Amino acid sequence: MGRLFVVGLGPGAPELLTLEARAALERAEVIVGYHAYVDQVRCWRPGVAIRATPIGAERERAQEAVQLAAMGRTVALVSSGDAGVYGMAGLALEEWERVPAAQRPALTVVPGVTALLAAAALLGAPLGTDFAAISLSDLLVPWPSIVRRLEAAAAADFVLGLYNPASATRHWQLGAAVGILLQHRSPDTPVGVVRAAYRDGQRTAIVALGEVPAQPVDMLTILIVGNSHTRRCHDWLLTPRGYRSRPDEAASWVPG
DSSP states (O other), rough: OOOOEEEEEEEEEESSSSSHHHHHHOOOOOEEEEEHHHHHTTTSSTTTTEEEOOOOOOHHHHHHHHHHHHHTTEEEEEEEEEETTTSSHHHHHHHHSOOOGGGGEEEEOOOOHHHHHHHHHHHETTSSSSSEEEEEESSSSOOHHHHHHHHHHHTTEEEEEEEEOOOSSSOOOHHHHHHHHTTTTTOOEEEEESSSTTTTOOEEEEGGGGGGSOOOOOTTTTEEEEOTEEEETTEEEOOOOOOSSSSGGGGOOOOO
């Protein structure tokens, strides 16, 4: 019987690939994925069979990976970040479920460092308390559903991680999202803007919420919008967890 590994590659830096993910890639006879992601693993597996597909062919990738595994191959279906977070794990499970039970390959989902966690690390500690992740892409989720989620999360004072804020064909959604957030938060709320975390071209900035629509963002950008307690801590963002959270308490610290 074959085996299917659904592998989260992390944000892109080789040192952030987990040991389990690396082991799965080394076991694979075939690696399936979006061409930009399989390019990340070619250097580790020269000569391995690669099935690369263009963006937008997610269903086809999942089908091919499951079919190859059902035929007895050991397959790695790769995603950036974590395969279960806006990644290929869901589609892989849907296609795996369609295979007759007697022919289903063994399946393992291998976790990875998400883009949100990578961006948060570069910003300091913006996710110190409850947070929510929302994608602004309305290609798979209707915009009215995204609006309801933004309104609910903003009203509940969650820190927000915003994925897919803009693309070559989507420009207005970010401004609309900021407008919704400004109904619940001050325009001075700090926002971390991280592009290409741990990859070539990495950029980070901290701006006010009201300034976000003017920022250059794309599909490689993650925005982390602070809650009512998030503040700048020198060059970092800090969302206190709830204890020792007042800035003036730092004055009482003495080395011991």
